[in-house]
Amino acid sequence: MFKEWWNSLSESLIAAGALVRFLFRLLINSPRAFLRMDLIVQQTYNSGALSLVIIMLSGLFVGMVLGLQGYQLLQRFGSEEALGTAAAIGLVKELGPVVTALLFAGRAGTALTSELGLMKATDQLSAMEMMAVDPIRRVVVPRFLGGVIAMPLLAAIFSMVGLYGAQLVGVQIMGVDSGSFWSQMRASVGIVDISEGIVKSCVFGIACSAIAVYQGYYAAPTAEGVGRATTSTVVTSAVVVLFLDYLITAAFL
Amino acid sequence: MDWPPPGSISRPWKILHFKNSKSAAKFEATYGGPGHLPMSQANIIEIRNLNYVVGGRTIFDGLDMVIPRGRVTAVMGPSGTGKTTLLRLVTGQILADSGAVEVAGSEIKSLSREALYRLRQRMGMLFQNGALLTDLSVFENVAFALREHTDLPERLIRQLVLTKLQAVGLRGAAELMPSELSGGMNRRVALARAIVMDPEILIYDEPFVGLDPISMGVILRLIRRLNDVLGLTSIVVSHDVKEISSVADQILLLSGGKVVANGTPKELHCNPSKIVAQFMGGLSDGPVPFHFPATDYFGELLAREEA
Amino acid sequence: MQKSRTLNLGTGLFVLLGFAALFFLTTQTTSRGISFGNAPHFDVTARFDNIGDLKVGAPVSISGVAVGRVNKIEYDSKVYKAVVSLRLDAKYNQIPSDSDASIFTQGLLGGKFVGLSPGGAETFLKDKDQIDQTQSAIVLENLIGQFVANFAKGSPNASSVDSTTAHTPHVMEKTK
Numbered sequence: 001m002f003k004e005w006w007n008s009l010s011e012s013l014i015a016a017g018a019l020v021r022f023l024f025r026l027l028i029n030s031p032r033a034f035l036r037m038d039l040i041v042q043q044t045y046n047s048g049a050l051s052l053v054i055i056m057l058s059g060l061f062v063g064m065v066l067g068l069q070g071y072q073l074l075q076r077f078g079s080e081e082a083l084g085t086a087a088a089i090g091l092v093k094e095l096g097p098v099v100t101a102l103l104f105a106g107r108a109g110t111a112l113t114s115e116l117g118l119m120k121a122t123d124q125l126s127a128m129e130m131m132a133v134d135p136i137r138r139v140v141v142p143r144f145l146g147g148v149i150a151m152p153l154l155a156a157i158f159s160m161v162g163l164y165g166a167q168l169v170g171v172q173i174m175g176v177d178s179g180s181f182w183s184q185m186r187a188s189v190g191i192v193d194i195s196e197g198i199v200k201s202c203v204f205g206i207a208c209s210a211i212a213v214y215q216g217y218y219a220a221p222t223a224e225g226v227g228r229a230t231t232s233t234v235v236t237s238a239v240v241v242l243f244l245d246y247l248i249t250a251a252f253l
Numbered sequence: 254m255d256w257p258p259p260g261s262i263s264r265p266w267k268i269l270h271f272k273n274s275k276s277a278a279k280f281e282a283t284y285g286g287p288g289h290l291p292m293s294q295a296n297i298i299e300i301r302n303l304n305y306v307v308g309g310r311t312i313f314d315g316l317d318m319v320i321p322r323g324r325v326t327a328v329m330g331p332s333g334t335g336k337t338t339l340l341r342l343v344t345g346q347i348l349a350d351s352g353a354v355e356v357a358g359s360e361i362k363s364l365s366r367e368a369l370y371r372l373r374q375r376m377g378m379l380f381q382n383g384a385l386l387t388d389l390s391v392f393e394n395v396a397f398a399l400r401e402h403t404d405l406p407e408r409l410i411r412q413l414v415l416t417k418l419q420a421v422g423l424r425g426a427a428e429l430m431p432s433e434l435s436g437g438m439n440r441r442v443a444l445a446r447a448i449v450m451d452p453e454i455l456i457y458d459e460p461f462v463g464l465d466p467i468s469m470g471v472i473l474r475l476i477r478r479l480n481d482v483l484g485l486t487s488i489v490v491s492h493d494v495k496e497i498s499s500v501a502d503q504i505l506l507l508s509g510g511k512v513v514a515n516g517t518p519k520e521l522h523c524n525p526s527k528i529v530a531q532f533m534g535g536l537s538d539g540p541v542p543f544h545f546p547a548t549d550y551f552g553e554l555l556a557r558e559e560a
Numbered sequence: 561m562q563k564s565r566t567l568n569l570g571t572g573l574f575v576l577l578g579f580a581a582l583f584f585l586t587t588q589t590t591s592r593g594i595s596f597g598n599a600p601h602f603d604v605t606a607r608f609d610n611i612g613d614l615k616v617g618a619p620v621s622i623s624g625v626a627v628g629r630v631n632k633i634e635y636d637s638k639v640y641k642a643v644v645s646l647r648l649d650a651k652y653n654q655i656p657s658d659s660d661a662s663i664f665t666q667g668l669l670g671g672k673f674v675g676l677s678p679g680g681a682e683t684f685l686k687d688k689d690q691i692d693q694t695q696s697a698i699v700l701e702n703l704i705g706q707f708v709a710n711f712a713k714g715s716p717n718a719s720s721v722d723s724t725t726a727h728t729p730h731v732m733e734k735t736k
Contacts, residue, residue: 038564041571049574081671088589123384127443130344130378131398131450132370138401153578160581163589177666177673179629182588183617184671189589198582 022217023210025136026144033141043146047108047209051154054107055100059158062095063087063165070166071174080176084185087166092189092197096159098245101204104151105237109212112143113233116216117226125217140217144209151205152198159197196252203244208237297322297454297486298343303352305338312338314510316352325480325487327497330507331532331541336490339507340458343488344376345369357453374402377447378456383439385431385446391418392427395446402450417445421475437468444475448483455479457489461496473500494533498522506532508541600650602687603631606661606674607641612697614663614672620646622676627652630674646674648685656681660693672697 033040070086116139119125125135171178212233219229298320305313312335320326328336341347342354345361354361359372385394395414399405405413418424421441431439440460447455457476461469477500480487491497497504498518506514506521506529514521514529522533531539547553611633620628628648636643648655658679663672676691685691 042567045567045571045574048578049570052574052577079666079671081666092585092589119387122382122387123380124386126346127378127380127384127386129346130373130376130380131401131446132373133398133401134370150574150578153575153581156578156581156585160584163585177619177626179617179619179626180666180671180673183615183630185589186617187613187615187671191586191590194586194590197585 018218019211019214022214023206026141026210026213029137029141030145033137033145036142039138039142040145040149043142044149045146046111047104047143047147048150048154051104051107051150052157054103055154055158056161058099058103059096059161060165062099062158063091063162063167064169066090066095066162067166067169067174071170071176080170080174081180081184083166083170083176084181084183085188087170088163088185088189089193091159091162091166093193093200093249094245096162097155097197097200097204098241100155100158100201101151101208101241102238104147104154104205105208105212105234105241108147108150109208109233109237110230112147112209112212113216113219113230114226116140116143116213117219117221117229120217120219121221121223121226136217140213144213147209147212148202148205151208152201155197155201155204192252196248199252200245200248203248204241207240207244211237211240295321297357298488299353299355300343301353301355303342303354304350305335305342305347306350307338311510313349313352316507316511318505318512318515320486320488320505321503322486323480323484324502325476325489325500327489327491327501327504328507329490329492329494329497329504329532332492334507335510336507337458340378340456340488340490344373344378344456374398374450375452376454376456377450377452379440379443379447379458379460381459381462383431383436383443385434385439385443387431389431390427391423391429391431391434391442394431394442395449397446398450413449414445417449418442420448420479421445422471435468437464437471440464440468440472441475444472444479448479451483452485454486454488457487457491459491460489461491461493469496476500494535508532601628601647602650602653602685603645603647604685604687604689604691605643605645606691606694607636607639607643608661608663608694608696609641610696610699611642611644611663612665612672612699614644614674614697618671618673620648620674620676622652622655622678627655627676644674646691653684653686655685657683657685657689658693659685659691660695661691662695663697665698 066087067083070083070090071080074080074082074086116125119135119139125139128135128138167178167181170176171181215229215233215236216226219225296319298318300316300318303313303316304311316339328339330336338347342349342361343356345356345364348362356372357375359368361369361372364372385391386397389397392414393400395417396410399410399413415424415427418427421444423438423441423445426434426438426442431442434442460472460476464472473496476487476489479485489497489501498521501518504514504516504518504521505512508528514524514526516524521529524530524533528540530536531541537543614630614633616630616633618630619626620630628646630644631647632645634643634645635641644661646661655676656679658681659676660679662675662677664675665672679693
């Protein structure tokens with residue numbers, strides 16, 4: 001029993017170590033990748049622009065729910081006007097970065113993993129190696145950087161749309177005064193809160209992108225292997241994001 | 254097939270434009286100036302006492318082999334004898350446990366990553382399923398190495414790519430995507446891509462798998478013709494005895510991690526050794542047994558019944 | 561070529577939208593830089609001894625109907641008072657000029673807002689006017705403090721409301 005636990009624990013430690021080493025490899029190769037802006041632009045498009053619809057829709061609904069729930073709760077204390085503050089803090093600091101990261105892992109992360117896994121399974125990566133082109137530099141790093149660039153922008157868009165959703169429900173439907181909504185928000189949301197959100201989304205972007213390309217690059221080169229790697233991307237990303245979320249929140253206190 | 258045009262240079266990299274003088278000097282140092290190519294060596298690949306074990310299974314056990322320059326050498330053998338592993342060792346994708354793998358005079362193991370990449374620019378490889386980059390068009394696939402390694406003007410890249418595509422008969426398919434190609438066309442594009450940097454060594458990994466007889470004939474013709482016209486060394490890994498016999502100058506037969514026979518196709522067909530006869534004749538039973546090792550047949554059947 | 565153009569365009573739009581969102585979050589949800597709509601309006605000012613935690617953007621209402629917003633809050637160091645600028649919707653141009661302004665609290669824990677009670681004058685408030693009659697915010701701590709002090713003195717008759725009306729004693733002394 002203990003032996004099994006110990007084994008699975010050491011397995012996860014080894015996996016974590018391998019992931020961190022891979023991340024360093026990506027980071028070392030990153031500066032040079034900016035010489036090929038065209039590749040990064042293309043990957044930013046794939047990871048960012050193509051995730052826009054799902055991010056905006058989810059943001060709107062999360063914001064609307066936040067508006068509804070927040071209103072119900074704050075009404076009990078007769079302070080519905082604090083809804084703006086509650087929604088803004090909740091979105092900017094927590095829901096924006098975290099939900100965006102989870103959606104990003106599901107939409108862009110899985111796409112990256114399966115794409116790289118398939119490239120590996122069909123010998124495309126070996127073919128590049130044989131053409132004396134480093135696949136890490138040519139294929140993996142631009143995808144990683146595309147994700148890293150896209151994630152904070154997606155999180156900001158999510159928060160903005162979410163705020164609009166909360167405003168829609170709170171102000172337009174529930175009748176909270178729009179002036180109080182915004183003025184209280186402005187008074188209590190500081191630049192520190194915004195930067196916490198930005199730091200989180202940047203860290204999550206690095207984590208999710210690194211996990212996705214790692215899983216794809218080291219996927220077993222079979223149909224089954226690629227499938228397993230894709231699942232693993234979502235699961236690992238979710239756990240890592242929530243863990244990092246706690247760490248960063250604690251660090252900002 | 255009127256290619257290459259008469260009087261064309263056989264090593265067009267001499268006219269390549271390099272991004273800076275340093276890389277041009279490197280290139281010169283690697284390839285030597287005109288006439289300084291290490292042509293004196295008769296064997297382009299020499300493997301001595303090679304051992305390779307993966308997952309507790311011995312793939313190569315003291316393998317010795319040489320591949321002569323300028324000829325079509327076929328490496329054959331039953332499935333699972335490590336033919337593809339051999340190619341990966343030769344191209345430096347994996348490293349041997351012990352022994353020496355020398356390619357064009359350099360020991361693979363001693364090469365730095367950069368030197369290995371420079372060596373690989375002198376090799377072309379055709380993968381089993383073509384391995385075209387699926388997000389690029391046929392044209393861009395062939396142009397890939399040129400764009401990555403040289404700074405040629407677009408017009409020259411276009412000419413080079415179209416020349417290579419013409420050589421494999423697919424100039425008309427330049428704008429198609431790999432998903433729109435048939436299996437045979439796919440492999441011909443991959444072949445054009447493999448020769449775009451004018452390699453000295455061209456490696457074919459199972460080039461006939463899953464092809465119809467017409468495509469197979471086309472590939473066979475291309476192997477022979479590219480070898481003779483471009484003056485390169487071809488290594489073909491395959492187990493299609495009939496096809497290989499028609500194209501190869503020399504056949505190396507691998508079995509049990511060693512070279513068991515070596516000679517021209519004719520010599521091998523007349524080889525008295527049992528394993529060679531089994532392989533060349535395609536017999537189902539022989540030194541390579543039909544049955545996977547198992548316990549006694551009747552014994553096992555009866556044991557099941559009793560239980 | 562056409563393909564890479566659309567790709568660049570898409571990426572460009574995405575990045576632009578992302579940065580616009582970031583800009584929105586940093587400027588619109590925090591107290592840096594606040595903008596108002598450009599609807600027709602006029603500004604009036606009112607001086608309060610104590611505005612509590614009244615915020616820029618808080619509503620201004622008459623009989624519970626929002627007629628404008630707090631536009632600017634400043635401190636006048638000559639008279640030791642807070643100068644609150646109220647931006648009122650141009651369509652409410654018939655507010656008597658002797659109306660008084662009070663600062664109220666929304667709900668128990670809510671934010672502050674400015675309430676106007678119409679007076680009886682025949683002239684109406686217009687741009688750059690000043691509201692003379694004001695009533696400060698009720699500061700909960702002060703209330704409790706007064707109550708405790710009065711209770712200790714044994715004079716329960718003293719009304720705490722006095723101290724929160726227009727002129728608190730210590731401020732008056734300073735003004736003199």
